[in-house]
Amino acid sequence: MLEVGWFSTKLLFKGKLLRNPxxxxxxxxxxxxxxxxxxxxxxxxxxxxxxxxxxxxxxTGIAMPFLLKDVKMK
Incomplete structure (x- = not known):
């Protein structure tokens, strides 16, 4: 599980995780x-x-899923 989190974090910092940051x-x-x-x-x-x-x-915890429901991943 930590490996998946680490891989996602590296992709986020490289700019390759989100379509529209x-x-x-x-x-x-x-x-x-x-x-x-x-x-x-x-x-x-x-x-x-x-x-x-x-x-x-x-x-804030309740609002975030509604605010981020349309986030697209690469």
């Missing part, structure tokens, strides 16, 4: 900003640190 980066950035805004917003309200961390992680 710009789309992948854009969709990942959208998910990151969404989670970050939720985290900062809840933190500014004054909620305990664990609550924004858990909620923003959960929301």
């Amino acid at each position: 710009g789309y992948f980066i854009r969709q990942s950035a959208i998910g990151l900003v969404l989670g970050l805004l939720l985290f900062v917003g809840l933190d500014k309200i004054g909620v305990n640190l664990w609550m924004p961390l858990v909620l923003s992680s959960l929301l």
Whole structure:
């Protein structure tokens, strides 16, 4: 299993894993900003640190499969 992960990582860094890396980066950035805004917003309200961390992680984890559903591999 580690060998497959290592091979995929090498292909990603060589630029041979994704057909459209710009789309992948854009969709990942959208998910990151969404989670970050939720985290900062809840933190500014004054909620305990664990609550924004858990909620923003959960929301980002739920959103990523929907954002990255159209990613094409080579």
